Amino acid sequence: MFLFHRLTSFFTVIFGVLLLTFLLIHLVPGDPVEVMLGESASSADRDALRIELGLNQPLLQQFGTYLNKLAHADFGHSIHTKASIAELIKTRYPATLKLALLALMIGLVVGIPLGIYSALKAGHWQDILVTIVSVRLSAMPAFWLGPVLMLIFAVWLGWLPVSGMESCASIILPAVTLGFGLSAILTRMTRTSLLEVLNDDYIRTARAKGLSERVVILRHAMRAALLPIITIVGLQMGSLLAGAVITETIFSWDGIGRLLVESIEKRDYPVTQACVLIVALSYVVVNLFTDVLYKLADPRVRVA
């Protein structure tokens, strides 16, 4: 029953996302074709583009064509380079995915242990320090953190490449920039949810059995504490994808975010549309998986 509800809402949302991205191009003030091609374009060129994009058809029919094309993985062509957008996305998407996954890993590897440490030292100065740092610094926007990291580690210390994606080390700075906020959020979440279970009876039982503190924390307490963390990770995966837009721009990382910004600068709206759609769809799918995973991971739900 849960799955049925979740799936219906999933498909409505997908439909809404498609409709909204489809309508984007119609929000362009004035004539979108003129905005895209500039005033110097000949009227023959404009008409050609208008026909290619189907803008001369009635709105409903346009939407139908749009859906039909998407069903065949046809995103159309870039106006400027004439390249197939599907191909562009296919080459750019893995770079973003790589970046987002590494950022996620950084978030998990830094955030969870720090959160456990903070919970175990609850009330001590170490905990207060970690909390202040994680609460306050999570508000640090990527477009400042990125340049500062770049300045310190690439320019002054010269340890890492400034930008681009030539060497393996190039991914480190953008991934840290992207993963930073996530690790702060995870630290807080881990701390709160671990503290909540630490007072439970079964933890006392585990301790009374003479289990080592390590086993009590990692095997018993963390298992229960991890549940809310799954949800956060799923929700944050979306922010990572969106945050990639700015991070990729700063570090010249050729992912989907940079493609989006470039397409906006060139007023290549079909590419913009496709990028927005792909990122939003990824987010919706990740959320669906998180919800299902959460239900599967929660033994109370599994029994019921």
Add this chain to the structure above:
Amino acid sequence: MKWFSYSILGFWVLAVIIGYLFRLDPNLIDLNMVLQGPSVQHWFGADDLGRDILARVLSGVKMSVLVALTVTVITMVVGVSVGMLAGFYGGRVDSVLMQITDIFLAFPGILLAIAFAAVLGPGLGNLILALCLTGWVSYARLTRGQTMSLRNRQHVQAAESLGAGVPRLLFRHILPLMTSILVVEAAYSLASVMIAEASLSFLGLGIQAPNASWGAMLRDAVRFMLVAPHYVLIVGLCLMSLILAINLGGDYLRDRLDVRRDIP
């Protein structure tokens, strides 16, 4: 913490007033000073056109606060109205309105604002519009939940049975009970709108030259980071301090008004 927050906010208010009194000109170009570091004449140094960074930071903060306040007020009015209608009537109205908010929430972070700003074109009005189009959703969600729980309170039902109309119920009996939660939400959203505005300006989608904006300044600063690291550091620190102060102010309001706000 409270005093820390107040002092930063006070500092910025004072700085803007002083900048006004001394008639610092954010657009005065002095090519002898291009990308010079902090000095006696230019406390924060000069930018790539030799303009005084301090003057531009102060002019940027006015713009930033103006945008943030406008967006917060508009999104709050729209979001609260939608949320109250959905929560009060329930049923069909509710499910349609909530489906719409779900669709908006399917676009992570500022992606939708970027998309709207991109197609609407740059400029102050379009920037505000793009941020409003995406910002109302969180208020709608919050208000809906609150309205649903308040709707069944005894005082609301008493008023209803005495013949109060829907507007009276909503505005006299339900809305006043949500003010504290909305005030806290507004305080936090002020900070997030400022970050969103700076992000859009950073991407070249927001406030346009020659008007100063922190996001656009950071964009320039990153280009000249190798020759003038002070530029990016100073503008970033200014932005951070203000965001921090607003968030701390939000924390204070939350504790003071006793509002429980869950981390998402």
